[in-house]
Amino acid sequence: MKTSGFLARAERWLPILQWGRSYGRETAVNDLVAAVIVTIMLIPQSLAYALLAGLPPEVGLYASILPLVAYAIFGTSRALAVGPVAVVSLMTATAVGQVAAQGTADYLTAAIVLAFLSGLILVALGVFRLGFLANFLSHPVIGGFITASGLIIAASQLKHILGIQASGHNLLDLAISIGGRLGETNWPTLAIGLGALAFLFWVRKNLKPLLLRVGLNRRLADVVAKAGPVMAVAVTIGLTAGLGLQEAGVKIVGQVPQGLPPFAVPLFDAGLWQQLLVPALLISVVGFVESVSVAQTLAAKKRQRIDPDQELVGLGASNIAASVSGGYPVTGGFARSVVNFDAGAETPAAGAFTAVGIALATLFLTPLLYFLPTATLAATIIVAVLSLVDLRALKRTWDYSKADFAAMAATILLTLGYGVEAGIIAGVVLSLALYLFKTSRPHIAIVGQVPGSEHFRNVKRHKVITSEQVVTLRVDESLYFANARFLEDKVYDLVIGDPKVRHFVLMCSAVNEIDASALESLEAINHRLQDAGVSFHLSEVKGPVMDRLKRSHFLDQLTGRVFLSQYDAFRALAADVSRDLPPAKPRDTQVAAK
């Protein structure tokens, strides 16, 4: 028993122990096939995202080796493929650009420290089971952030397509910077860039249907279509080398160091760590949210579950692995994970095999990349990120909820105008503020009995039975400090001015909490209603709320009663009222029409 308890704990922290034991030959073959396909896809992507992050191309390759092995050991998703991704690369460029100049050794050092910090943060969040914090990023904020990031990334790559110098971390800066130098456009570069763009868009849209039509099977057609960027890379390398285009001003990747990544401990510099802490936190959260949603989607397709807290540990280990092997922040990518899944990956071992593939590429293929134009890589990035841009979501969100739309629009505008960090922080703060604002002015309804049932609904929406002497208010929110005074005001408006009211019932079916401030308000309501000759009752108080009220003196002071159901309350109080009434008076119920 002791051993198995230990094993269960070990399996929680090292998921490899679970799937590793039953790992067989057939699974290995499937994983290997998937790994080959993902490797082919990852080589140009790794180079391109390193370019986007402002780092030398080999750093992208390094970030695609050890991190994949670390994830294979610690991660819980069977199909997630980690490595450099577009949005995190952009965030890296923004963060590192604030502390060092691009192209310097300090810039690389800072990127490595950023990966390390991000790894530490992710592991800490996982160990302390704080993964739920990511839930405070609402879907509209994430969607808006990714759309805006996609637009900025695409804009930032235009300079490579045009062959000019430009800089900026937001759309406005980029537009001004590019606009001012349009005259310096290098025409051979532009030709290569536009050619690659056109080819890649065509591949994305038309190649797979074409291959299927000529008789390839679906799986092979998929693989060939995904290899589009590799074809673009090969063709433009050939053209540049053959025609000597680098002499005509076409910027090429040049010498890429050959060999495995260098191992090193990240620099400890308190000042640098402090400067990078907030960016590292944002990168961690954004990377985790992106990764975990991909992982959950893929797991659901095979009826598997992932453990979000262990995912944090897995991604954290990947980032620490990236930093000790000369890489930069990584996370689970959407496109490559889908490819991995579709190609038949069954376990995280596929990731480890991919790592071997990329390692072989850094050992043997880097000399071939000498003549690769950066314009080709830029085209790869643009095609990849424009698929992330979803402007129709704005319309959908507007239709459903104005508050969600406001958060989404603010995230997009601030990301475009002030950069990724301002955008995401503004989105989170605004969505929380709007939620709090809504809870501070809750919906309230006077309710009556739905005829022929024990159910009570809003008098304004349903034909219900009400009483002039017994008024029931349903408040549709937990009672807490932000709305306690609002409730007081509403009750006074409703009851104090109407001399016919004898009983006031607060229907608590939607009250999930009553905090100390709200308790004081209820006490005040009780006293003021008492002064006005009205008894104060509660109905449908939930268990946890009642438990707490019993620990206060409120129930001793309450002038009325606490009823299990609103029906009990209405029946008992209406009966009370009719007993006290002179017999001549008409009956005390009436049908309130809409």
Added chain:
Amino acid sequence: MKTSGFLARAERWLPILQWGRSYGRETAVNDLVAAVIVTIMLIPQSLAYALLAGLPPEVGLYASILPLVAYAIFGTSRALAVGPVAVVSLMTATAVGQVAAQGTADYLTAAIVLAFLSGLILVALGVFRLGFLANFLSHPVIGGFITASGLIIAASQLKHILGIQASGHNLLDLAISIGGRLGETNWPTLAIGLGALAFLFWVRKNLKPLLLRVGLNRRLADVVAKAGPVMAVAVTIGLTAGLGLQEAGVKIVGQVPQGLPPFAVPLFDAGLWQQLLVPALLISVVGFVESVSVAQTLAAKKRQRIDPDQELVGLGASNIAASVSGGYPVTGGFARSVVNFDAGAETPAAGAFTAVGIALATLFLTPLLYFLPTATLAATIIVAVLSLVDLRALKRTWDYSKADFAAMAATILLTLGYGVEAGIIAGVVLSLALYLFKTSRPHIAIVGQVPGSEHFRNVKRHKVITSEQVVTLRVDESLYFANARFLEDKVYDLVIGDPKVRHFVLMCSAVNEIDASALESLEAINHRLQDAGVSFHLSEVKGPVMDRLKRSHFLDQLTGRVFLSQYDAFRALAADVSRDLPPAKPRDTQVAAK
């Protein structure tokens, strides 16, 4: 009609038009009596709070003249007495101490700018009807803040009692500063300070009962007891002048300029304004909360109402008036308002009369204050603020709610340890964070039918009728981004693993909102339950929530139905299930015990 519409609008912004029209002789006499009593109380208080704020004594008097007139014109409370108060004086000292050295002309300039900024903020909040923002300060946070401020204020006055130099804006700094200079204690000052303290505590506790016992009527006894500080002032002035104690090192108030306050436009200095903006905001909010709660309490006693948004305008006008007449931030004070109310004030005119009283004092009485020891003023402050300290509230709050206790304790500790601004910001942030955390992990309950009723309650707390095939989950929170994934996980845990379940009902009686993120989660739940062969139903969806769901495609995709009441849902689905069942099987309901 046009005139009366205009008049109504004018009356909203100038409440003086309402009460002024019916102002008669009797009301004037009552207001005048109250004004005399409040004037006597305010003179030593104004001097003392100016000392607390680190300002010359006459500034306290100036802040008690024009602001009262402004409030009489714009304020809505009949009994509120505005002027310098302890907590706001402490906050002024903290804020101004960060930009200028005490005793310099810049210090006074900054205090005047602070009052002006605070006035502008208050008026803006009132005009834009943002008074509800003050509701985000929970009662435990306010209570904790006032208790901690009271302790800091009392500690800050010890140096005047001991006759030593000391400084600090938090308890630790003050303790270290005072502790290091205890050896420099001036014994005659200490004698005066302790004497005044002992006398004032005695007056507070014993004088009124004594006066009542010797036959004074209650009202006169009240007035005499409230004049305790004036007696202490008079006696210690006499002692100091008679014995020449200033020669023995007793610090005295000295020359106080005689005459009405100087009029001046506050300095416009963008840098200074920016530095004082956040403190001004905090002072505005704290001052408003303190003032409006006093005003509401007093208004309720006479069945009057106050208008919180107009109160903001009234307090804002008071602060602008303070700043143009050489004063510093003011607000409605608790003690003086109660005295004003008890003394019979019927309209804000009492405040205007008080202003005349203080103006007369600055014209004629200031030479008498030359020999007043600062130790006497310090004793006045200590006695006043210690009544604000309520440590028993900690115990009460702990018993009722741990979250409220945490917010209160954090506010007290941070205020004591890091000063007033850190304390109040931490309190607000923590109380909001705890609220959001709670809503991110809502209480959920599987419910069943209470036998003999149409009411459904938690199976764990009540003896209810349930069905193995029809599972109903009541989620006790609005569904929004922070808890959408939590709900998904809970539903999967509950339903996917149990092959007997045929129908899943989400009971929405406590769901006050479904935002865009939660809608996506509901869609995901619908799909996954469909895959598992379970229909997904909703019951007791509220009007506003249903209106919004109808604007999405969710209801078209929903595999089940939306029921008006949970009883309808259970009856219909249990009937569905029993029709499908082979007749041999036992009936599908059972009684679940606690």
